[in-house]
Amino acid sequence: MRSAVSLAAPAYLASAASTADLVLRLLPSHRHQSSDASVDIARFAWQAAVAPLTTPPIGPRTMVQRAWDEPCCASIASTLLENATDDQARARLRASQQATSGAWLKALPLASVGLRMENETVRIAVGLRLGLPLCRPHTCSCGTQVDALGTHGLACKKSVGRHPRHGLLNDVIWRAMQRAQFPSTKEPTGLIPSSDLRPDGASMLPWARGRCLAWDVTAPDTLAQSHVQATAANAGAAAAKAETTKMNKYAALANTYLFIPLAFETLGSWGEQAKAFVIQLGRRITEVTGDVRETEYLRQRLSIAVQRGNALSVRGTLGNCLSVEDTDVC
Numbered sequence: 001m002r003s004a005v006s007l008a009a010p011a012y013l014a015s016a017a018s019t020a021d022l023v024l025r026l027l028p029s030h031r032h033q034s035s036d037a038s039v040d041i042a043r044f045a046w047q048a049a050v051a052p053l054t055t056p057p058i059g060p061r062t063m064v065q066r067a068w069d070e071p072c073c074a075s076i077a078s079t080l081l082e083n084a085t086d087d088q089a090r091a092r093l094r095a096s097q098q099a100t101s102g103a104w105l106k107a108l109p110l111a112s113v114g115l116r117m118e119n120e121t122v123r124i125a126v127g128l129r130l131g132l133p134l135c136r137p138h139t140c141s142c143g144t145q146v147d148a149l150g151t152h153g154l155a156c157k158k159s160v161g162r163h164p165r166h167g168l169l170n171d172v173i174w175r176a177m178q179r180a181q182f183p184s185t186k187e188p189t190g191l192i193p194s195s196d197l198r199p200d201g202a203s204m205l206p207w208a209r210g211r212c213l214a215w216d217v218t219a220p221d222t223l224a225q226s227h228v229q230a231t232a233a234n235a236g237a238a239a240a241k242a243e244t245t246k247m248n249k250y251a252a253l254a255n256t257y258l259f260i261p262l263a264f265e266t267l268g269s270w271g272e273q274a275k276a277f278v279i280q281l282g283r284r285i286t287e288v289t290g291d292v293r294e295t296e297y298l299r300q301r302l303s304i305a306v307q308r309g310n311a312l313s314v315r316g317t318l319g320n321c322l323s324v325e326d327t328d329v330c
Contacts, residue, residue: 009043010072014063101268117307124315125307127149132149140158142159151221154310155223159317161312169219184202191253199259216261219264222268239265260273
């Protein structure tokens, strides 16, 4: 959550640099060498907001607001991490710095393309991102005490949201494959001889190097006890571990299929293979539709699928009582 005050200096400095030539043409020649006190004040405020020894942008970059703003963002993020009180807070902050974690925030609420989030989903998504209380402490159906943050449901094996989150993600990938004109099937059987293993999907046409594509989706919880120490140190650590596990699990597929594990953490970090695949799939959809925004739309749909699954998982700790109106838990 950005403060308008922290944006003021970068916005003003970029604007002043962009209009400097125009200002000189408007001013009489004897004023050309005089300095602008307002710009000096803004520079001083900017220097105070960034890390020590940070140098200001030079040349054409002085006209780009991002060039002024990124050092401010880095300083704010560093301060927040230094003041974080536990691994959960640090893991949440590191995840929020990943570009993929905020894709749902940029999505237009268009119901026709699956980008409209329900009010309760938005409430829970914002609460998880900011570490805000989501419910009153209560007992989950598995017997575990759930605190006010409500994050237990993200990893609880008895929460009703874990399987829908996986299914929503896989459905987005499957539909995207159809949109890219690669007919695919969900959970195909018989891909691995003498094994009951079934990946989440496989293409019916060759994807690359003359091989069909097989994929398997996983959504590890960033804040799970088994992951939080690693994700507090490195964003995406849970996704990286999950992708490695999937590669080992489906190693036998490598002989006949191009297998790609797709890991999407609950707080928005993605595995490296998932990032690369989404870019490639988005480009192939663009080749069909001609819309250069297809990759971004795909990112947004996946991000929203994670948020919807998270909302179901958090509410799933309430057992059969899932409506705020029906219970005093939330």
